[in-house]
Amino acid sequence: xxxxxxxxxxxxxxxxxxxxxxxxxxxxxxxxxxxxxxxxxxxxxxxxxxxxxxxxxxxxxxxxxxxxxxxxxxxxxxxxxxxxxxxxxxxxxxxxxxxxxxxxxxxxxxxxxxxxxxxxxxxxxxxxxxxxxxxxxxxxxxxxxxxxxxxxxxxxxxxxxxxxxxxxxxxxxxxxxxxxxxxxxxxxxxxxxxxxxxxxxxxxxxxxxxxxxxxxxxxxxxxxxxxxxxxxxxxxxxxxxxxxxxxxxxxxxxxxxxxxxxxxxxxxxx
Amino acid sequence: xxxxxxxxxxxxxxxxxxxxxxxxxxxxxxxxxxxxxxxxxxxxxxxxxxxxxxxxxxxxxxxxxxxxxxxxxxxxxxxxxxxxxxxxxxxxxxxxxxxxxxxxxxxxxxxxxxxxxxxxxxxxxxxxxxxxxxxxxxxxxxxxxxxxxxxxxxxxxxxxxxxxxxxxxxxxxxxxxxxxxxxxxxxxxxxxxxxxxxxxxxxxxxxxxxxxxxxxxxxxxxxxxxxxxxxxxxxxxxxxxxxxxxxxxxxxxxxxxxxxxxxxxxxxxxxxxxxxxxxxxxxxxxxxxxxxxxxxxxxxxxxxxxxxxxxxx
Numbered sequence: 001x002x003x004x005x006x007x008x009x010x011x012x013x014x015x016x017x018x019x020x021x022x023x024x025x026x027x028x029x030x031x032x033x034x035x036x037x038x039x040x041x042x043x044x045x046x047x048x049x050x051x052x053x054x055x056x057x058x059x060x061x062x063x064x065x066x067x068x069x070x071x072x073x074x075x076x077x078x079x080x081x082x083x084x085x086x087x088x089x090x091x092x093x094x095x096x097x098x099x100x101x102x103x104x105x106x107x108x109x110x111x112x113x114x115x116x117x118x119x120x121x122x123x124x125x126x127x128x129x130x131x132x133x134x135x136x137x138x139x140x141x142x143x144x145x146x147x148x149x150x151x152x153x154x155x156x157x158x159x160x161x162x163x164x165x166x167x168x169x170x171x172x173x174x175x176x177x178x179x180x181x182x183x184x185x186x187x188x189x190x191x192x193x194x195x196x197x198x199x200x201x202x203x204x205x206x207x208x209x210x211x212x213x214x215x216x217x218x219x220x221x222x223x224x225x226x227x228x229x230x231x232x233x234x235x236x237x238x239x240x241x242x243x244x245x246x247x248x249x250x251x252x253x254x255x256x257x258x259x260x261x262x263x264x265x266x267x268x269x270x
Numbered sequence: 271x272x273x274x275x276x277x278x279x280x281x282x283x284x285x286x287x288x289x290x291x292x293x294x295x296x297x298x299x300x301x302x303x304x305x306x307x308x309x310x311x312x313x314x315x316x317x318x319x320x321x322x323x324x325x326x327x328x329x330x331x332x333x334x335x336x337x338x339x340x341x342x343x344x345x346x347x348x349x350x351x352x353x354x355x356x357x358x359x360x361x362x363x364x365x366x367x368x369x370x371x372x373x374x375x376x377x378x379x380x381x382x383x384x385x386x387x388x389x390x391x392x393x394x395x396x397x398x399x400x401x402x403x404x405x406x407x408x409x410x411x412x413x414x415x416x417x418x419x420x421x422x423x424x425x426x427x428x429x430x431x432x433x434x435x436x437x438x439x440x441x442x443x444x445x446x447x448x449x450x451x452x453x454x455x456x457x458x459x460x461x462x463x464x465x466x467x468x469x470x471x472x473x474x475x476x477x478x479x480x481x482x483x484x485x486x487x488x489x490x491x492x493x494x495x496x497x498x499x500x501x502x503x504x505x506x507x508x509x510x511x512x513x514x515x516x517x518x519x520x521x522x523x524x525x526x527x528x529x530x531x532x533x534x535x536x537x538x539x540x541x542x543x544x545x546x547x548x549x550x551x552x553x554x555x556x557x558x559x560x561x562x563x564x565x566x567x568x569x570x571x572x573x574x575x576x577x578x579x580x581x582x583x
């Protein structure tokens with residue numbers, strides 16, 4: 001049989017399962033992600049202890065120099081450090097996916113009669129829970145240290161909602177990175193190259209008017225600045241409408257660019 | 271084509287490399303088909319195409335009558351896959367790994383837990399069931415991997431080098447499980463680099479090299495083709511080689527001495543070993559090594575292709 005048959009037709013991609021089983025499969029895979037975090041000491045510390053250390057360090061190291069006292073600085077910095085923590089956590093999504101690629105567990109998933117995108121959706125769902133946990137821990141610690149919420153409970157919920165939307169947007173950047181690079185360590189390293197300028201090159205830690213003008217230009221278009229501004233407005237008062245609008249548009253742009261790219265790369269990779 | 275697995279003219283290229291160059295094979299329902307070949311011969315690529323993980327560039331493959339490309343979801347419902355590197359989740363416990371895959375196969379939660387417990391027990395993992403897989407030994411991990419691939423009671427099981435890297439004791443354990451599955455009527459496609467493994471487990475064999483099938487048949491027929499087992503004798507003293515040659519010749523054997531002082535003779539009758547041993551003892555010739563050996567994978571490759579497995583890889 002040396003005569004080659006013509007190449008077979010393309011498979012129909014979403015024929016695997018109806019919508020209800022897609023939701024269940026994604027939920028099962030999200031359960032896997034959450035269980036993994038709970039079972040793994042380092043992952044659990046990453047979620048719980050990292051926000052604590054971030055907040056304590058930034059408030060007590062920088063507080064006196066920047067705002068005159070840690071107490072005053074806490075009020076300025078907490079909303080921004082909250083954004084930073086969750087952006088850092090969203091890089092973990094890329095690392096986790098790269099691990100799954102390199103261990104062969106994705107092959108196992110793909111040999112099962114589930115939708116091809118269920119493992120990706122499940123991983124991101126689990127990570128949203130992770131981001132939210134980190135954020136809540138940080139807010140709780142902030143309140144213990146004396147942070148004052150001067151707005152209403154719905155505004156606090158809105159602040160978290162906005163930060164989660166932004167983290168969801170950023171996780172597509174790191175997912176795309178994971179699909180290109182493949183190795184968990186490299187994703188972590190390259191992820192830091194993205195995260196550090198984004199989070200420190202913002203108004204999270206210092207007022208923008210203290211910066212040199214060239215840097216101010218970057219800070220003013222950096223979405224992290226606007227998400228932090230919006231979170232400040234929603235938690236401790238100040239302008240809300242403009243930063244929230246900018247943050248939502250920035251998140252939408254990041255999602256519009258990186259989600260299709262990440263899905264394309266994911267399909268090619270898996 | 272009435273096989274549980276039917277493959278016709280399968281071609282897969284990766285860039286300029288042709289991994290599969292027109293592979294044809296058929297696995298009989300309920301039989302163990304051994305896919306034998308060196309590293310890089312196309313065994314894993316074949317399994318990945320059959321398990322719907324890779325799309326072939328040309329050719330056709332069906333599993334239980336379902337096309338692996340056009341009807342991949344139907345194939346996935348009926349197969350189990352155990353990869354060369356155990357694809358279990360290291361951060362989860364053994365039980366959680368089993369339950370995870372059962373749930374993804376739409377087994378209801380309670381039934382999934384019951385099935386997981388059953389497999390944990392069957393594969394001797396009871397004590398380790400609640401531990402994270404990170405703490406498992408290589409053998410335990412491989413057994414769990416096999417258990418995970420069985421959770422949906424597949425009709426066709428792909429085992430990609432299931433014992434590579436395992437010590438002999440764990441290898442035997444895996445072999446026993448494979449035999450048990452075959453006895454239950456599961457069709458198994460097993461890839462291996464080890465002739466002994468193929469000989470132990472496979473009902474039928476396909477030898478693959480450089481993306482092509484170069485031989486096929488039952489292990490017995492292949493071995494007959496290759497001359498079966500051989501008697502190897504290494505006298506302790508090089509000076510004794512001519513005497514041993516003569517002595518074996520008197521017993522009807524046709525030994526050949528190689529440059530290292532080892533004598534090799536085809537041994538169609540296994541009793542030759544005992545007769546040679548007796549004569550050597552009677553003649554008081556000290557021997558460093560004596561024994562019957564199956565042709566090694568290198569012997570198979572040398573005989574079939576003119577190059578060794580090492581060269582092919």
